[in-house]
Amino acid sequence: MSNQVTSLASGHEGTLADQFRAYFLRLRGGEMGSLPAVAATLVLAGIFASLSPFFLTKLNFTNLFVQAAELTMLSAALVFVILLGEIDLAAGVTAGVGMAVFITLIKYQGWPWVPALLAAFATGIVVGWFIGFVVAKIGVPSFVVTLAFFLGFQGMQLVLLGEGGVYRVETPEITAIMNQNIPDWGGWLMIALCGIGTLLFGLWDRSRRAGTGLVNRPVSILFIKVAAILLLGGGAVAVMNQNRSQGVIPISGVPIVVPISIIIIVAFTFLLDRTKFGRHLYAVGGNPEAARRAGIKVARIRIWAFIICAILAVVSGVFHASRIGSVDGSAGHSIVLNGVAAAVVGGVSLFGGRGRLSHAAIGALVITMIDNGLGLLQMPAGANFLITGGVLLLAATLDALARRRSGGSIARV
Amino acid sequence: MEIPVVELAGVKKSFGPVDVLKGIDLKVFAGKVTALVGDNGAGKSTLIKGLSGVQPYDEGEVRFNGEIVNIQNPLEASDLGIEVVYQDLALCENLDIVQNMFLGHEVLKTGTLHESEMELQATKALQSLSVRTVKSVRQKVSSLSGGQRQTVAIARSVLREAKLVILDEPTAALGVAQTEQVLNLVRRLADNGVGVIIISHNLGDVFRVADSIAVLYLGRLVAQLDAKETDNAEVVAYITGLKSTDTSAISVEGAI
Numbered sequence: 275m276s277n278q279v280t281s282l283a284s285g286h287e288g289t290l291a292d293q294f295r296a297y298f299l300r301l302r303g304g305e306m307g308s309l310p311a312v313a314a315t316l317v318l319a320g321i322f323a324s325l326s327p328f329f330l331t332k333l334n335f336t337n338l339f340v341q342a343a344e345l346t347m348l349s350a351a352l353v354f355v356i357l358l359g360e361i362d363l364a365a366g367v368t369a370g371v372g373m374a375v376f377i378t379l380i381k382y383q384g385w386p387w388v389p390a391l392l393a394a395f396a397t398g399i400v401v402g403w404f405i406g407f408v409v410a411k412i413g414v415p416s417f418v419v420t421l422a423f424f425l426g427f428q429g430m431q432l433v434l435l436g437e438g439g440v441y442r443v444e445t446p447e448i449t450a451i452m453n454q455n456i457p458d459w460g461g462w463l464m465i466a467l468c469g470i471g472t473l474l475f476g477l478w479d480r481s482r483r484a485g486t487g488l489v490n491r492p493v494s495i496l497f498i499k500v501a502a503i504l505l506l507g508g509g510a511v512a513v514m515n516q517n518r519s520q521g522v523i524p525i526s527g528v529p530i531v532v533p534i535s536i537i538i539i540v541a542f543t544f545l546l547d548r549t550k551f552g553r554h555l556y557a558v559g560g561n562p563e564a565a566r567r568a569g570i571k572v573a574r575i576r577i578w579a580f581i582i583c584a585i586l587a588v589v590s591g592v593f594h595a596s597r598i599g600s601v602d603g604s605a606g607h608s609i610v611l612n613g614v615a616a617a618v619v620g621g622v623s624l625f626g627g628r629g630r631l632s633h634a635a636i637g638a639l640v641i642t643m644i645d646n647g648l649g650l651l652q653m654p655a656g657a658n659f660l661i662t663g664g665v666l667l668l669a670a671t672l673d674a675l676a677r678r679r680s681g682g683s684i685a686r687v
Numbered sequence: 688m689e690i691p692v693v694e695l696a697g698v699k700k701s702f703g704p705v706d707v708l709k710g711i712d713l714k715v716f717a718g719k720v721t722a723l724v725g726d727n728g729a730g731k732s733t734l735i736k737g738l739s740g741v742q743p744y745d746e747g748e749v750r751f752n753g754e755i756v757n758i759q760n761p762l763e764a765s766d767l768g769i770e771v772v773y774q775d776l777a778l779c780e781n782l783d784i785v786q787n788m789f790l791g792h793e794v795l796k797t798g799t800l801h802e803s804e805m806e807l808q809a810t811k812a813l814q815s816l817s818v819r820t821v822k823s824v825r826q827k828v829s830s831l832s833g834g835q836r837q838t839v840a841i842a843r844s845v846l847r848e849a850k851l852v853i854l855d856e857p858t859a860a861l862g863v864a865q866t867e868q869v870l871n872l873v874r875r876l877a878d879n880g881v882g883v884i885i886i887s888h889n890l891g892d893v894f895r896v897a898d899s900i901a902v903l904y905l906g907r908l909v910a911q912l913d914a915k916e917t918d919n920a921e922v923v924a925y926i927t928g929l930k931s932t933d934t935s936a937i938s939v940e941g942a943i
Contacts (some may be wrong), residue, residue: 282813282814282818282819282821282823282824283822283823284806284823284824284825285823285825285826286825303830305827340936376842454709479802479803482796482801482802482803483802483803483806485803486803486804486806486807487807488803488806488807522863548799548800549798549799549800550793550795550800553782553786553790553793553800556779556781556782557779557782557786557790559781560779560780560781560782561777561779561780561781563775563780564776564777564778564779564787564790565775565779565790565791567761567773567777568777568790568791568792569762569765569791569792570790570791577844626781627780627781628781
């Protein structure tokens with residue numbers, strides 16, 4: 275469509291068929307991204323649907339998204355540090371402490387909920403900064419630093435909330451997130467905005483490329499993408515907009531947590547994909563020495579990654595408090611490892627430098643589905659752990675193999 | 688007479704009691720490839736580190752395009768237009784060619800990365816070196832061969848509009864065909880008007896690409912020879928110390 279000014283290819287050339295061929299070549303080269311996880315969701319859905327009549331009901335379908343939201347957010351938080359090849363074992367307890375701060379400020383200090391929530395986030399930011407500082411400036415391995423916080427903050431939760439203290443969340447704005455739905459038209463609007471947004475972003479990129487005189491991919495790829503979003507998203511909204519109540523009072527609509535999660539994931543994906551900070555984060559994750567020589571302030575990037583991780587962790591803490599309707603001293607102890615698992619299952623590389631937030635979301639869906647499906651089948655809790663562990667091992671193995679394949683053997687001269 | 692892009696006069700560097708550079712005089716001209724040869728410990732790396740600002744010299748005068756400069760850190764060197772391509776290349780394997788070439792110098796538009804502009808400039812830089820070996824400029828570096836990676840690292844210096852490019856053993860880890868490609872690239876880099884210093888142990892490579900050969904022996908520049916007027920045996924004799932000139936720097940008029 276535009277005049278070609280260069281003789282070197284950029285991967286944007288060729289017809290739709292060429293593009294698909296190139297995609298499959300990349301898959302074979304080990305750049306599988308979240309494809310194994312997408313396949314896993316389909317397989318798991320098939321298995322559970324055939325075994326439990328309840329799995330495919332409208333109520334359970336919606337529940338899956340609500341249950342996955344918390345894990346998605348925590349896993350997205352961890353992506354920022356995993357991209358650097360680091361780990362934050364304290365993400366879960368950071369969320370727990372944030373919520374403990376939130377609830378004690380409301381109960382004992384009589385704070386309104388908004389400043390209390392801001393205080394919870396401020397706590398997260400300070401914690402994230404401190405962990406990042408110790409890791410990046412002092413050089414203590416993140417595994418050890420965050421393990422220390424993981425242990426210490428369990429104590430902090432008990433100190434703040436008292437032994438066995440359980441506090442009801444009586445802020446309707448917070449409990450609504452997981453328990454209320456947006457009106458039917460809101461769901462449709464949400465999907466329409468997703469479609470239009472994707473289209474506009476795509477057209478923006480195309481106009482930039484065309485303006486520079488570079489070749490664009492066939493426009494049909496963009497249309498296929500938008501159509502897929504409208505079709506899949508529209509289908510999901512159509513299901514959620516039906517009455518899914520098993521009682522007398524009808525329940526319908528997309529849970530409020532869904533649009534909130536989408537906005538957060540899109541915003542932070544923008545940060546990773548299109549800003550200098552995001553590029554430098556990937557660079558530090560890929561090769562810190564190269565990043566340093568390129569003039570990137572490596573320590574600053576590391577500290578910010580831990581701060582963002584803590585902020586998103588507190589969001590997941592808010593979701594958790596909203597779902598169970600209370601804050602207690604044990605919140606966030608076990609979820610962090612599932613968060614790591616979700617990221618890795620979704621295709622985020624533990625070696626750093628490769629992965630996206632959408633991967634975390636898909637991985638969280640897989641882990642949640644295992645939990646949900648096995649629960650419906652009334653399998654013992656042991657089976658849940660065993661299967662989740664097996665899936666994680668499989669995903670990590672795929673990651674290591676893909677890395678070996680893309681790093682080692684391909685020498686195209 | 689033409690002004691050298693870089694001229695060193697009486698440059699010295701010592702680490703504690705050890706004098707590594709004992710007063711080096713060296714001229715590097717734009718558009719020429721100057722090879723720096725010498726046995727291990729002759730002071731090649733130290734000489735380069737001083738120019739790139741990693742380890743500033745203790746004494747001596749450095750002129751850049753005729754003006755006296757004092758390079759104290761890598762940033763100052765980079766600002767002058769001195770780029771070093773290190774042996775380990777310093778590329779991020781998880782990023783593509785364009786992203787690597789612009790790393791730390793990203794082009795922004797309305798606060799976001801201007802990908803198409805970067806892609807265009809990167810492609811032009813590669814084309815100015817007549818690079819045809821890479822399949823796509825959006826290929827991840829992890830999928831590139833050693834020679835292709837070297838190409839990306841060299842093209843990056845073109846992008847930064849370097850006046851002087853220092854290559855540290857660019858062919859050390861490469862096979863025959865890839866060495867050929869990289870040497871051609873070095874030649875074209877110089878033909879584009881850039882001053883090039885190449886460190887190499889391989890005299891075959893040196894004679895293939897260099898205009899001028901500077902030989903270091905135990906911290907002294909024992910000879911700077913015109914590549915066309917010398918031969919392997921003479922250079923080896925200088926490297927091993929069997930032959931030496933009385934003055935520490937030889938007149939380079941003949942080499943230009």
